[in-house]
Amino acid sequence: MKDHIGIAEKLNRESILRSGGALLRSRPNCRIGIERESLRCTACGMLSEAAHPASLGGKDDNPYITTDWAESQIELITPPCESPAAAHRFLEMLTDIVLRELAPRQELLWPLSTPCRLPDAGRIACARFEEAAENTRRRKLREKYPVEMLLLSGIHCNFSFTDEFLRRIADGADRKAVREAGYLKTARNLQRLLWFAVGLLGASPAGTTGISVRNSSAGYKSACSAQLDYTSVAAYCESVNRCLETGLIAAPSELYTPVRLRFSEKPTGGPVEINRLELRFIDLNPFEKCGISAADLELLRLLLFHCLLTGESELERFSEDFETVAENGFTPGQREKAAELLKQLGETARLLHVEIPGALEGAAGRLHCPEHSYAERIRKAGTLSPEWLRRAETYRDDALAEAWRLPGFDELELSTQCMIREAVKGGIHFEVISREDNILRLRKGTRREYVVQATRTSLDTYVTPLLMNNKLVSKMLLREHGIHTPDGIELRPDDDLADRLRPFIGKRAVVKPVSTNYGIGISVFEHPATKEQLREAVRLAAGFDRHILVEEFCPGREFRFLVIAGKTFAVTFRRACHVVGDGVSTIHELIERANRHPWRAPGHHRPLVTIVEDEAMRQHLALQALDFGSVIPAGEDIPLRRISNISAGGEACDATELMPERFKRIAERAAAAFDAVICGVDIIIPEPLGPGSSYAVIEANFNPALLIHEFPFEGKSRPAARQVLIALGLLDD
The missing domain is CATH 3.30.590.20 (Creatine Kinase; Chain A, domain 2)
Structure with a gap:
């Protein structure tokens, strides 16, 4: 008592x-x-x-x-x-x-x-x-x-x-x-x-x-509601048992x-x-x-x-x-x-x-x-x-209007949100153990997996991303596997640039940091580059890496091949961010208008990323004799960058069914060169596409974004996140 x-x-x-x-x-x-x-x-x-x-x-x-x-x-x-x-x-x-x-x-x-x-x-x-x-x-x-x-x-x-x-x-x-x-x-x-x-x-x-x-x-x-006794746990259990014994309910779940x-x-x-x-x-x-x-x-x-x-x-x-x-x-x-x-x-x-x-x-x-x-x-x-x-x-209609959005998780990268969505649909228990780093713990039955940023998983080794991140090593491995890559040289900012850059003056070229991702620090010259332009591109790249790669420019459209477990699952081409003139607005004003599209937001939380005005964009506009204050004639389409990365404001368009099988096999061989299970392979192919077209593999990516395949700006959506879960053994094919 x-x-x-x-x-x-x-x-x-x-x-x-x-x-x-x-x-x-x-x-x-x-x-x-x-x-x-x-x-x-x-x-x-x-x-x-x-x-x-x-x-x-x-x-x-x-x-x-x-x-x-x-x-x-x-x-x-x-x-x-x-x-x-x-x-x-x-x-x-x-x-x-x-x-x-x-x-x-x-x-x-x-x-x-x-x-x-x-x-x-x-x-x-x-x-x-x-x-x-x-x-x-x-x-x-x-x-x-x-x-x-x-x-x-x-x-x-x-x-x-x-x-x-x-x-x-x-x-x-x-x-x-x-x-x-x-x-x-x-x-x-x-x-x-x-x-x-x-x-x-x-x-x-x-x-x-x-x-x-x-x-x-x-x-x-049920008829037993009034007979339940809440005075103690023992009394409650006894009252439930009486209801079972008298047939008022057939099981406790019928309470x-x-x-x-x-x-x-x-x-x-x-x-x-x-x-x-x-x-x-x-x-x-x-x-x-x-x-x-x-x-x-x-x-x-x-x-x-x-x-x-x-x-x-x-x-x-x-x-x-x-x-x-x-x-x-x-x-x-x-x-x-x-x-x-x-x-x-x-x-x-x-x-x-x-x-x-x-x-x-x-x-x-x-x-x-x-x-x-x-x-x-x-x-x-x-x-x-x-x-x-x-x-x-x-x-x-409200749910469909923002089909990419997961309430409660919309501060995560969109690729991670795609993984959560497919986990929920597939009955996989998920837990976000780091929102800042987009780390998920997934569990189904006795199987448990950790996933970082949607595509970094236990399927790939620690060394795979290190190999891919070094562009020189990447080129070497790809060529050892019989895969064509652009010719180029490595240099440093303190090299004799006049001598090292001479072979590329007056030619179309690409300048980029040896270790880069998301298109950061890259300059692309579709037209013959001057000595000054190449020097400025080297200066820009040096802000991200002391080792710089200068390559020949390969004409054609850039395609992203998503390879999962040895098979090409999806292909997109990325269209560089662009604006269409109205005869009145400046390029700066057109960019502001484009950024109001509901698909665009900073980071990787929506299908499109905010277009950011920066030095690389200024250079690309200068090549077209334009600047941010230029007024574009009505209907004229102006590319703002040469690179088409989604992280740089580009747009993805699905091309899986259009792509000849030959290039899908090349992408699979490229992923195999790094022993990569989940890999994004970027290939430039001249158009029109054909089985005999030339090509150049630009790079392999160890952490490919899934959002460009899940939510292409044009074309069919591909359930890439589900395919990753299948590769992890958490879902049946």
């Missing part, structure tokens, strides 16, 4: 603030994970009868995308995140990925909790899994519950306190006991305030007054209750420890692409911390029947109680680190103006109104 009193004292407001107050005001102090269920529907708003998209991986083992009860009921699952904002960003990423995969099938995600138009019940298929037990469980649910109830979709929010926060508030007491008591107190208080949460978040109206059919007596719940305790192990056997609370009462908000707003997630977080911090006797006076509110909305008296609770939540918010402002203000607006509530707005339109199909289309 004394121990019980001691634990209870650890969980009163004053004790928690004294021992854990600093963590309350910082982050992270909790973990939030979201499960979102949504029905796939056709373009006309009918439930899809098609199978789960194969492009989203296997349902059985994908930790992010699976199906719920029905084959057409997609379930999106975020990992535990350290804040409502982070959880919402991850959910938005999953939502966007699914919407993009559904678009070619002419399918959408139905935005409401209540179902879209349904075919005959006999045509609605249970989700099909490889594991027979999963299929059997779904068939039994169909026999037990109405199909319309099973198709009700919603949001589940998994909430946990961090171990460090629980350790702080335990303050020397039995940590396991404090953990259990803390979660149980929070769960009991939340049960008292369910009516408040349902009243503010309800979004599945029925009849003239109902605000949440999912939480009504006819909603998505369709508004608040469910989740354990590190199943409560029917073995040692158990609560590791989170699962909130199952949240309706889909059709006014949000993700089905829930970040502000409402913040509201729920505040509510859960309020339930932990506030005494049970204090919240008992607020207790109301949540089913009655779900079926009839707030009474005037309940509205007054809800207003007082919002005021208390405001006081709790001042004790916490609140990342998303406006959560309480938004809830207050819906409380005091019922016509602004989600349920009333839906009721006014009608649950099968064309508005919901239009919203579903808008959410799809």
Whole structure:
């Protein structure tokens, strides 16, 4: 009894603030994970009868995308995140990925909790899994519950306190006991305030007054809900077992209750420890692409911390029947109680680190103006109104408009984002262990791989990039393998340049640092170069390397061949950044206009890189008797650089199917010269392309960008990131 009193004292407001107050005001102090269920529907708003998209991986083992009860009921699952904002960003990423995969099938995600138009019940298929037990469980649910109830979709929010926060508030007491008591107190208080949460978040109206059919007596719940005992873990497990023994539920997974305790192990056997609370009462908000707003997630977080911090006797006076509110909305008296609770939540918010402002203000607006509530707005339109199909289309179009973007990860290089996207689709668990260096840890089953900047992997040796980075060594290795490269010489800035450069004066030439990447420090002279121009190019290259390469200029178009595991997977040609005159604007103004294109941004976070005015560009314009202040005649296309690297503002165009097989084999031999598994080979080939055309391999790249193949400015997209995952053995071919 004394121990019980001691634990209870650890969980009163004053004790928690004294021992854990600093963590309350910082982050992270909790973990939030979201499960979102949504029905796939056709373009006309009918439930899809098609199978789960194969492009989203296997349902059985994908930790992010699976199906719920029905084959057409997609379930999106975020990992535990350290804040409502982070959880919402991850959910938005999953939502966007699914919407993009559904678009070619002419399918959408139905935005409401209540179902879209349904075919005959006999045509609605249970989700099909490889594991027979999963299929059997779904068939039994169909026999037990109405199909319309099973198709009700919603949001589940998994909430946990961090171990460090629980350790702080335990303050020397039995940590396991404090953990259990803390979660149980929070769960009991939340049960008292369910009516408040349902009243503010309800979004599945029925009849003239109902605000949440999912939480009504006819909603998505099992008959054992009222029989669960939250006084202790032992009592809870015993009550679950009684429900199993009496046949109220067939398995613990059938605990369709508004608040469910989740354990590190199943409560029917073995040692158990609560590791989170699962909130199952949240309706889909059709006014949000993700089905829930970040502000409402913040509201729920505040509510859960309020339930932990506030005494049970204090919240008992607020207790109301949540089913009655779900079926009839707030009474005037309940509205007054809800207003007082919002005021208390405001006081709790001042004790916490609140990342998303406006959560309480938004809830207050819906409380005091019922016509602004989600349920009333839906009721006014009608649950099968064309508005919901239009919203579903808008959410799809929003996802497609920035098809490269992964919310929550958009500060990473785009090639890394491509890897994350394919990992999610393929059911590969991923973790970003360094955002600054774009390092991923990938895991599927027992296999684990680390990937840096999307293409630096365990498949290539340490020496491979060192060989490629030295242009002289690269030329030597390529020639040893019978591959043609441009003739040239190596020099240093302190050499006798007059003598060393003499063979190239009056000829077309290329000057570049021996060790370079991304086209940095390179000058290309398509027209005969003067002595002064060559000296200036040497000076520019010397800013990046003391060793400089001067080569003959090879006419033709430059192509990038992506070679993975010995095979050419994709080919692009890169078009140098350019502007088209309008007869009025200067080149500087035209560049500014080009940089406003939604595909362009600094770095490698979008398909195109910002065009930067620099010395190399000034030189290239000077060769055309132009400068940044020149006004270009309307319709005239002016190249701004000779080099076409994406990092230098160039544009990629897919040429995989246009490229003769001979040159694909040459690229494969070039990669083999370095024993490279993942390699970008740059080859200049005169046009028109033909099997007998001449060529010159310019260089091999150890860290080829995938974005130019995934998101070409023109031509077909090639799933290069997926091919890397196949080479790593994480996906099947």
